[in-house]
Amino acid sequence: MLQAIEVSYRLPEGQEILRAIDFQLGRGEKVVLLGANGTGKSTLLKVLNGLLPPTTGTVSYDGRVVDRAALREAAFHQRFRREVVLLFQNPDTMLFNPSVFDEIAFGPRQLGLDDVDKRVHHWAGELGVVPLLERTPFGLSGGEKQRVCLAALLILEPKVLLLDEPTANMDPRSTGWLVDFLADINQTTLVTTHNLSLAGEFGDRCLVLGEDHRLIFDGPIQDFLGDQDRLAAANLVHRHRHRHGATEHSHFHTHDWD
Amino acid sequence: MHIPDGFLSPQTYLPAYALAAGGWAYATRELRRRVDETLLPRLAVLTALAFVLMTVMLPLPGGTSVHASGIGILAVVFGPWLTFAVVSLVLLLQALVLGAGGVTVLPVNALAMGLGGSVAACLGYRLLAPRWERAGLFAAGWLAAVVPAALVAVVLGLQPAIAHTSDGQPLFFPFGLSVTLPAVLIPHAILGLGEGLLTVLVVSFLRRR
Amino acid sequence: MKDRLLLLGYAIAVVAATSVHNPWWLAGGLLVVAALAGRQAPTIGWRALRAVLFFNLVISIGYAAGALFGQAVSLDYLILVNTRVYLLIFLTFSLASKIDILRALSFSRNLSYLVTLVLSQIIPFRRLFEDLRLAAESRRLRRLRLRERYLQSAAAAVHLFDRAEHDAREIALAMRSRGFFQPEATDNAPGD
Structure with a gap:
């Protein structure tokens, strides 16, 4: 339902961030987007969310091209923004309302929905942030902010969730919670991460951005994770010396660094 | 106020540099005395912030927006001397790195925005805030937009009188005070409303925690 | 020279x-x-x-x-x-x-330190600012009212100020840890 067709993105200064990216997300699919730092994962999500216009190529949603002209159309704009949502890597950037309640209510209020109060309480309950409703979003911890942002997005009942490094600001307990939560929802999700030990938990298909900013793999995640050469080529594993008693050797491996 | 170089006479900008240099020396001494070892990094970070903050959009009715200056906020939160230092650095970098803003206008802008604007903002705030906190903040933002504009308008408007040919033709900026004052002040008095509103919101958000 | x-x-x-x-x-x-x-x-x-x-x-x-x-x-x-x-x-x-x-500014030690720091900070601030703008756009479903847009602008500014305060303290600590400041100055150093 969300498709990238030969998408390239170049900064105004000329640096190329994405090169000829081509893939399609099916309804209800759970996809993981892997890539080393600086390969363009965040940029790709912003392009898919219609926030950055691709330099060449197109993004299409449900058969409709998502470009400036389409987004200027109020009806399509509203539908697209409501159905395709993006959780930014830094949750702070998304929070601008005076209270957590207002933050979650921001979407439904824009849509002029009734029973905003009920909806907010429902989603605050789902995400476990009911006790925070009266607080200001600025004062929350990283994990709490992430949950508030998710509540603010899910209340729109989106069809596609784009999540940019959602575990980056989370402690292990919140991370475990998020993995379970995403497994239980039936929306299409595309989750970026550079944490290989978690990648398998977020989906069964994986897309990999290489350091040349091209899509270097699209397929079952186990095939990719089991392929040392591909992992090394994508700069997702490393090698260094290990000492085990008197023997010293080195092999490719990863660390759980998040 | 993006006046290019070439509209101010040396009779204006050379004394302005002398005056600003005095201000910079005094500001450095004051800040060293008052602020601890975070001074250098704080100045640096705030300058980088101001560089970017000047691109924070001030929403206007009808979906358009203009650049905010943020001087009212800086002045109320950090005082006039730090604001003066930060604004001067921003102008220096704009001139030398981006080649924007102009070096002859620099001391005039630094004095008008950095010192005139921030001192006016602080005075307005101190006068009103004990009774009406929000009115004080609003006044700070409004004054920080209007006072620098007025000062620059005066400096520009005096150019034909300061530098002209023997037959009365101007050599630099051509219009007198009767043109510059209304042309600059009226739009800034309106833009100042937005700046004032932003100052109220930002400073009260900052203080709520 | x-x-x-x-x-x-x-x-x-x-x-x-x-x-x-x-x-x-x-x-x-x-x-x-x-x-x-x-x-x-x-x-x-x-x-x-x-x-x-x-x-x-x-x-x-x-x-x-x-x-x-x-x-x-x-x-x-x-x-x-x-x-x-x-x-x-x-x-x-x-x-x-x-x-x-x-x-060009190397005639003053402090001025060149200062400008180095500023230049290194501008890029992260610009990136953060761009993200704030895009996040607001991403969550916008219709044309916002003036009041809502002011709230957004103000929240963005507050976030930038918070980041500035945090970074200033971090940089001061890092400078101290590298021995930048004279010993007597450490007495009134900021805590975190």
Whole structure:
């Protein structure tokens, strides 16, 4: 339902961030987007969310091209923004309302929905942030902010969730919670991460951005994770010396660094 | 106020540099005395912030927006001397790195925005805030937009009188005070409303925690 | 040293260009500066033209319109002021493309530390600011009311200030850990 067709993105200064990216997300699919730092994962999500216009190529949603002209159309704009949502890597950037309640209510209020109060309480309950409703979003911890942002997005009942490094600001307990939560929802999700030990938990298909900013793999995640050469080529594993008693050797491996 | 170089006479900008240099020396001494070892990094970070903050959009009715200056906020939160230092650095970098803003206008802008604007903002705030906190903040933002504009308008408007040919033709900026004052002040008095509103919101958000 | 000389030469050229009132001399100066810029001259020339075009057009047309109201208007003035402004902006752009600002400011240790820090901070701030803008756009479902847009702008500014405060403390700690400050200054150092 969300498709990238030969998408390239170049900064105004000329640096190329994405090169000829081509893939399609099916309804209800759970996809993981892997890539080393600086390969363009965040940029790709912003392009898919219609926030950055691709330099060449197109993004299409449900058969409709998502470009400036389409987004200027109020009806399509509203539908697209409501159905395709993006959780930014830094949750702070998304929070601008005076209270957590207002933050979650921001979407439904824009849509002029009734029973905003009920909806907010429902989603605050789902995400476990009911006790925070009266607080200001600025004062929350990283994990709490992430949950508030998710509540603010899910209340729109989106069809596609784009999540940019959602575990980056989370402690292990919140991370475990998020993995379970995403497994239980039936929306299409595309989750970026550079944490290989978690990648398998977020989906069964994986897309990999290489350091040349091209899509270097699209397929079952186990095939990719089991392929040392591909992992090394994508700069997702490393090698260094290990000492085990008197023997010293080195092999490719990863660390759980998040 | 993006006046290019070439509209101010040396009779204006050379004394302005002398005056600003005095201000910079005094500001450095004051800040060293008052602020601890975070001074250098704080100045640096705030300058980088101001560089970017000047691109924070001030929403206007009808979906358009203009650049905010943020001087009212800086002045109320950090005082006039730090604001003066930060604004001067921003102008220096704009001139030398981006080649924007102009070096002859620099001391005039630094004095008008950095010192005139921030001192006016602080005075307005101190006068009103004990009774009406929000009115004080609003006044700070409004004054920080209007006072620098007025000062620059005066400096520009005096150019034909300061530098002209023997037959009365101007050599630099051509219009007198009767043109510059209304042309600059009226739009800034309106833009100042937005700046004032932003100052109220930002400073009260900052203080709520 | 080269960069400080450039800065000095630039300052002298600016004072000269604002003290000479003969457009022929100024045009000659422009030729000299363009020759010095070498192959970059067309690029700089075009950027300089775009930078001054709007302001100078407004002023020039406004001045010329004075003729309609019976004021004495002189073509000489228009030529003089436009040549001068263009020469100065050309000079500034040439300088900006040639100078290494950190070396030029190396006469003051603190000023060059300061400018280094500022330059290193501008990029992260700009990136953060861009993200704030995109996040607001991403969550916008309809045209927002003025009040909502002000709240967003203010929240963005608050977030930037928070980041600034945090970064300033971090940098101060890092500088202290690298032995930048004199020992007596550590007494009133900030805690976190």
